[in-house]
Amino acid sequence: MNETIDLLMQHRSIRQFKDVQLTQEQIKTIIKSGQAASTSSYYQAYTIIGVTEPQLKQQLREVSGQEYVENNGHLFVFCADLNRMYQSQDKTTQVKMKDNIENTEFFMMATIDATLAAQNIAIASESLGLGICYLGSLRNNINRVNELLDLPQYVIPLFGMAVGVPDEQPDVKPRFNFDAIYHENSYQFENQHVVAFDDTTERYYEERSFNTKADSWSEQIGRKLSNPMRMDVTDFVKKKGLNKR
Amino acid sequence: MNETIDLLMQHRSIRQFKDVQLTQEQIKTIIKSGQAASTSSYYQAYTIIGVTEPQLKQQLREVSGQEYVENNGHLFVFCADLNRMYQSQDKTTQVKMKDNIENTEFFMMATIDATLAAQNIAIASESLGLGICYLGSLRNNINRVNELLDLPQYVIPLFGMAVGVPDEQPDVKPRFNFDAIYHENSYQFENQHVVAFDDTTERYYEERSFNTKADSWSEQIGRKLSNPMRMDVTDFVKKKGLNKR
Numbered sequence: 380m381n382e383t384i385d386l387l388m389q390h391r392s393i394r395q396f397k398d399v400q401l402t403q404e405q406i407k408t409i410i411k412s413g414q415a416a417s418t419s420s421y422y423q424a425y426t427i428i429g430v431t432e433p434q435l436k437q438q439l440r441e442v443s444g445q446e447y448v449e450n451n452g453h454l455f456v457f458c459a460d461l462n463r464m465y466q467s468q469d470k471t472t473q474v475k476m477k478d479n480i481e482n483t484e485f486f487m488m489a490t491i492d493a494t495l496a497a498q499n500i501a502i503a504s505e506s507l508g509l510g511i512c513y514l515g516s517l518r519n520n521i522n523r524v525n526e527l528l529d530l531p532q533y534v535i536p537l538f539g540m541a542v543g544v545p546d547e548q549p550d551v552k553p554r555f556n557f558d559a560i561y562h563e564n565s566y567q568f569e570n571q572h573v574v575a576f577d578d579t580t581e582r583y584y585e586e587r588s589f590n591t592k593a594d595s596w597s598e599q600i601g602r603k604l605s606n607p608m609r610m611d612v613t614d615f616v617k618k619k620g621l622n623k624r
Numbered sequence: 625m626n627e628t629i630d631l632l633m634q635h636r637s638i639r640q641f642k643d644v645q646l647t648q649e650q651i652k653t654i655i656k657s658g659q660a661a662s663t664s665s666y667y668q669a670y671t672i673i674g675v676t677e678p679q680l681k682q683q684l685r686e687v688s689g690q691e692y693v694e695n696n697g698h699l700f701v702f703c704a705d706l707n708r709m710y711q712s713q714d715k716t717t718q719v720k721m722k723d724n725i726e727n728t729e730f731f732m733m734a735t736i737d738a739t740l741a742a743q744n745i746a747i748a749s750e751s752l753g754l755g756i757c758y759l760g761s762l763r764n765n766i767n768r769v770n771e772l773l774d775l776p777q778y779v780i781p782l783f784g785m786a787v788g789v790p791d792e793q794p795d796v797k798p799r800f801n802f803d804a805i806y807h808e809n810s811y812q813f814e815n816q817h818v819v820a821f822d823d824t825t826e827r828y829y830e831e832r833s834f835n836t837k838a839d840s841w842s843e844q845i846g847r848k849l850s851n852p853m854r855m856d857v858t859d860f861v862k863k864k865g866l867n868k869r
Contacts, residue, residue: 380653383628383751387657387744408625410806412632414799416743417758420848421841423799427806435809458811463804464849467818467842476849483867484763484857490732491739491760491783496805498661498743499632506628513662515736518729529810537736554659554668559708561655561672564680565774566703573712596666597712603665604709604721612729613869622728622867624858 386505391551393510394447396543401453405507409542412503413496424485425493426460427500428528429453435527439539442523443516452509452543456517456524457497459489461621462533478624480533486622493537504542514539521615532620550587553579573597631750636796638755639692641788646698650752654787657748658741669730670738671705672745673773674698680772684784687768688761697754697788701762701769702742704734706866707778723869725778731867738782749787759784766860777865795832798824818842 410427418424430436431453439456440449448454461480465473479485501511517524517539524536554560559572577595584594617623655672663669675681676698684701685694693699706725710718724730746756762769762784769781799805804817822840829839862868 381751383631384653384657384748386628387748388660390660390662392662406806407802408629410802411799412629414802414805415633415635415796417635417637417746417756418799419758419760421797421844423805425805426811428811429806429808432809462813463818464845466813466815468846468849472846472850475851476846478852478855479849482852482855482858483861484854487735487763487782487857488760490735494736494739495743495758498740499747501662502744502747503629503632506626511662513664513740515664515733518732531811531813534811537732551660552666554656554663557652557655557659560659560668560670561651561674563674564677566671566673566776566779568707568711568776570711573708599666600709601713601717601721604713604724605717606720607723607727609729610723610727610869612732613727616728624855 387502389551390505391549392512393543393545393547394512395547396447396451396510396541397546399452399544401542406453409500409503413500416495416499418492418495419488422464422488422492424460424464424489425496426458426463426534427496428456428458430456438527439517439524442520443514444519445514445516447512447541448514448516448539451541455500455540455542456528457493457537457540458530458534459486459493459537459621460534461485461489462531465533481620482624483622486616490537497540501540509542510545512541514541518609518612521609521612525615525619535616535619535621549589553583632747634796635750636794637757638788638790638792639757640792641692641696641755641786642791644697644789646787651698654745654748658745661740661744663737663740664733667709667733667737669705669709669734670741671703671708671779672741673701673703675701683772684762684769687765688759689764690759690761692757692786693759693761693784696786700745700785700787701773702738702782702785703775703779704731704738704782704866705779706730706734707776710778726865727869728867731861735782742785746785754787755790757786759786763854763857766854766857770860770864780861780864780866798828
């Protein structure tokens with residue numbers, strides 16, 4: 380179609396990187412690409428923390444349990460940030476702002492803002508020949524990440540991203556059929572889409588170039604979601620002042 | 625730098641479109657580009673609704689108060705969707721899943737998933753010479769949007785996106801300095817970044833090619849956030865079964 384769409388369609392997560400660090404110029408270029416994304420009402424309600432201290436990377440790896448959180452070309456942590464807006468105002472205005480900053484709407488908005496920037500950073504990185512992996516695994520112990528990065532009130536870590544020179548070439552993973560994800564004018568759930576995707580994923584796991592297994596999408600979902608996970612996130616977010624009204 | 629990064633850096637929201645509808649092929653290409661984005665644990669926890677019925681577009685315009693919600697090349701509404709995962713399981717598993725599906729972690733995760741796909745769709749659209757505008761304004765009356773699109777339990781509308789052939793060429797809006805958004809190893813708020821950005825935005829609003837005004841970023845923030853807005857979102861999300869544990 381065009382170079383950019385080809386790039387988007389070729390995305391796969393990279394979990395093994397060469398031992399090459401990103402340059403300051405690369406970091407600046409991809410962050411600025413992230414900042415160029417749309418932002419709700421011009422708020423820019425996010426902060427990105429680049430992690431370079433070896434001990435800190437190791438500690439974050441322990442939270443995630445993933446080797447590539449430590450070994451990569453660069454590690455980013457994306458935070459929803461309502462503190463910058465709050466701090467920009469005088470005390471009287473700050474009091475008036477709390478109804479907004481502490482409600483679910485603003486928690487959603489800041490999460491969306493950070494994610495828009497993150498996806499631009501993912502694409503900019505891939506356009507430079509780098510690979511990326513999102514790290515929701517940092518929410519395995521969100522209190523610990525908060526403490527390690529010394530985040531103030533109204534700032535919460537959402538996810539990380541490992542970026543670097545790929546040292547593996549995994550297959551592109553299939554996605555749900557177009558008709559499962561895209562509906563016209565109203566919502567419809569049709570079980571046939573799940574059946575079709577289970578079939579697709581069974582074949583994918585059987586035939587992929589490494590780590591083959593017998594599995595399907597809905598079996599994965601059933602296994603993963605049957606045990607409560609990250610149940611501390613709810614209280615953590617409220618403790619930070621967000622999503623509490 | 626490269627074609628893709630140039631494209632990202634050239635982003636501006638488009639709010640006036642030519643009267644040209646997207647083709648089915650364009651819609652399919654950009655949705656598939658959206659689906660290619662990363663997705664938490666392979667969940668693909670989102671659904672995209674394309675709105676084509678004229679009456680429905682008009683009703684959504686009324687929610688947003690924005691003319692371009694009705695007049696565009698195509699209108700998308702992005703929904704966080706935990707219903708697909710829930711429906712894919714038998715009754716016994718569904719009961720076990722509720723602790724996860726109904727907590728804040730999964731609400732965040734689905735919001736992030738939908739937003740990753742949305743940003744790929746924004747970029748794919750722009751790479752085809754189309755313009756886009758995100759529509760957080762649909763949350764001005766999230767209950768009404770939910771009703772208009774007939775969304776089931778565990779599915780909530782997050783934001784819309786108007787896409788089409790641009791009929792205006794607004795200036796690229798400045799962003800915070802790199803150092804304000806990107807920190808190393810720990811979080812720092814520095815007021816000098818707000819002062820600098822206020823200066824940047826004052827000059828931008830004075831000098832831009834249309835609708836000049838005297839304003840700055842922190843004045844905007846103070847005005848907008850001093851009045852409680854969208855306070856119904858909290859209860860709405862809980863009513864839909866999400867973010868309630």
